[in-house]
Amino acid sequence: MPAEAEIRDLVAVSRFAGSDLLLAQGAGGNTSVKTAAGSRLLIKASGFRLADVTGEAGYLDMDLPALRQIMEEPELADLAPLAAHDETVRRVRGLLPDEGGPRPSMETGFHLLLDRVVLHTHPIYLNAFTCSREGQAACQEEAGADTAWVPYAAPGYPLARAVAESCAAHLAEHGHQPTRIVLGNHGLITTSADVDTAIRDTRALAGRGEQFFGSLPGDACELGEPTSVTTRWARDLQAIFDRVGHAAVARPARRRALLAAVRRDQPLTGGPLVPDDAIYGVHLCRQLAASTPPADWLHEHGKAQPAEELPAKAVVALEGEGVVLVAPNEASLDFMEENLLANVLIHELIARRDQPRYLQTREVDELLAMESEQYRQKLAQRRGEPCRS
Ligand SMILES: [Zn+2]
Incomplete structure (x- = not known):
């Protein structure tokens, strides 16, 4: 002992x-x-x-x-x-x-x-x-x-x-x-x-x-208020999920650094930097005009019906407005948001001095295939807990 x-x-x-x-x-x-x-x-x-x-x-x-x-x-x-x-x-x-x-x-x-x-x-x-x-x-x-x-x-x-x-x-x-x-x-x-x-x-x-690299803004990790457009978009997307019986949760991101990043005229994230970016779906981030209705986004990607084809995980950046996260359950959303926050802040620091070095597609595929990662996600879904490392 x-x-x-x-x-x-x-x-x-x-x-x-x-x-x-x-x-x-x-x-x-x-x-x-x-x-x-x-x-x-x-x-x-x-x-x-x-x-x-x-x-x-x-x-x-x-x-x-x-x-x-x-x-x-x-x-x-x-x-x-x-x-x-x-x-x-x-x-x-x-x-x-x-x-x-x-x-x-x-x-x-x-x-x-x-x-x-x-x-x-x-x-x-x-x-x-x-x-x-x-x-x-x-x-x-x-x-x-x-x-x-x-x-x-x-x-x-x-x-x-x-x-x-x-x-x-x-x-x-x-x-x-x-x-x-x-x-x-x-x-x-x-x-x-x-x-x-x-x-x-x-x-x-x-x-x-x-x-x-220099300091980040003191409030970068604090929680802020999503815009009404972002909140409505997440609610409409959730209504579609509920209607077709898709077991996923959609909600707006709330970390201040993410709210600030979508107001800049550049992509929210350039790509996956670390293994958890692949695990939490940060590499799947999509930029959309904020006027695109959620149903159009789902149709555009052939994901409207049936429920199995709807995304279990997604990061949608609504240009100039905010970020909507989709995950199998509430707790996974928190983990996804924290990893996205880290990805965005690391990009911000690197942009001051250098260029990012991304994980290669082969490395991302490898991570997604790893048995332990699958276990962690399966276990999380079964328990209704976040997928985490
Ligand atoms: Zn580690």
């Missing part, structure tokens, strides 16, 4: 990252703490917000040597990366007491490689580096030598392999493991023996991004 100290540390580090949208959005990001004897790993459960990790819920207490054995299985290295990922998911599931219950974060793999406390976040200021063309050079200049850079890899087993390679290279060059690992088109990992150092390093790197 883990000592109270481990649980207390896991809750503290999770609360830190979960309390700030600039550090983690939706259920993005994850945390873990290892017991001193190296026998147990306490890790955030897939599908929970970091802020929802408590002493009683939101994490799993796993057999650390058994997890390591799974991830280090030599035959996995012979499989294609995504097949290897599916295989690790299947084997990790075999360690769980309840087949239908919570699973450990799909990013468990890299937690096994690192120090006692692991804090993985998706900081908006740092992701302006990781999602821009010249970001690696700029970030390495800003972050200093003790920071490793891992080029983009799909979350799960492929990312764990990439982190392992980066740690080995860092060890060979510097004589010790990196404590700060920047992930291309994804986010940040900090790791330490104690919570305070992991938090301090995360703050420091996000701070370097803010210094380099």
Whole structure:
């Protein structure tokens, strides 16, 4: 059994990252703490917000040597990366007491490689580096030598392999493991023996991004009031869904930065920057003249009837007015909106200094196909909870 100290540390580090949208959005990001004897790993459960990790819920207490054995299985290295990922998911599931219950974060793999406390976040200021063309050079200049850079890899087993390679290279060059690992088109990992150092390093790197790109408006993440046109559009779309029995929810976006972005004369988003953009459908964003009725939009895309053909997820930017979000349920809408907000703010920062580096179509397709992602979405729909990481 883990000592109270481990649980207390896991809750503290999770609360830190979960309390700030600039550090983690939706259920993005994850945390873990290892017991001193190296026998147990306490890790955030897939599908929970970091802020929802408590002493009683939101994490799993796993057999650390058994997890390591799974991830280090030599035959996995012979499989294609995504097949290897599916295989690790299947084997990790075999360690769980309840087949239908919570699973450990799909990013468990890299937690096994690192120090006692692991804090993985998706900081908006740092992701302006990781999602821009010249970001690696700029970030390495800003972050200093003790920071490793891992080029983009799909979350799960492929990312764990990439982190392992980066740690080995860092060890060979510097004589010790990196404590700060920047992930291309994804986010940040900090790791330490104690919570305070992991938090301090995360703050420091996000701070370097803010210094380099400049600050965002103080109210960017706050809630504002959608326009009456946007509210009516969402209501009319919902009425169509209800009439044909389509189980989806439509509502206007409310974050101030999104309300401001549609007033500018440019697309709301240029494309997917990080894995969660693909998972939450940010890459499906459609620009529409605000005068286009919802029924015309649905007809235009051949999605009027029957209900199965209607979209389960969509982001519609009504030019000059607002954004309407469509998701399987209310809670998914919040996660979708937070990820869209991050995407728009990262674009805003990058535009000040550089050009975005988007995920490729192949990388988006790969993400959508991943078994863990499908699980997370299916589970969310079944429970009426958000699809989250
Ligand atoms: Zn992540």
